[in-house]
Amino acid sequence: MKLKIIEIPDPLLREKSLPVEGVDSQLATFMHDMLETMYHAGGVGLAAPQVGVLKRIVVIDTSRDEEKQKPLLMANPEIVWRSEEKEECSEGCLSVPNQYAPVERAYAVKVRFLNEKNEMVELTAEGFLARAVQHELDHLDGIIFIDYVSPLKRKMMVKRLEKQRRKAAKEE
Numbered sequence: 001m002k003l004k005i006i007e008i009p010d011p012l013l014r015e016k017s018l019p020v021e022g023v024d025s026q027l028a029t030f031m032h033d034m035l036e037t038m039y040h041a042g043g044v045g046l047a048a049p050q051v052g053v054l055k056r057i058v059v060i061d062t063s064r065d066e067e068k069q070k071p072l073l074m075a076n077p078e079i080v081w082r083s084e085e086k087e088e089c090s091e092g093c094l095s096v097p098n099q100y101a102p103v104e105r106a107y108a109v110k111v112r113f114l115n116e117k118n119e120m121v122e123l124t125a126e127g128f129l130a131r132a133v134q135h136e137l138d139h140l141d142g143i144i145f146i147d148y149v150s151p152l153k154r155k156m157m158v159k160r161l162e163k164q165r166r167k168a169a170k171e172e
């Protein structure tokens, strides 16, 4: 089932999400719904608060179209290690559509989480996947990537987004 993705400035995106007690079949279904929603929107990651659910759940798939899909479904994800090495790269977010800005993040991270079968998993990620993990986990604490850009640039991005929405409303 496809879910509705909320966008800034929805206040739910600024809330702190709560841990889940475990992954039962109902929650696993929700994780798959999130994944379907993410694929449909053409994203590489989605956090539960982005569909208005304040639970510590994240789905990620950074595989390219032509590759086989490699979905990661995470409950209660926690970064247990980050590299000192950092990397700056352009980022976007399904809750801030069509806006991109460079963000500096750790080049590699180790993340611990419960998968869709309620198994504890530890994963070391680097590069683009590590970036996606950090970006999505931020959402669970109410942090959006635009928080890392300068106030001026952030203002410009929000303005562009509003303009884009007005244009879309007119065309409807």
Ligand code: NI
Binding pocket: 092, 093, 094, 095, 135, 136, 139
């Ligand atoms: Ni995002």
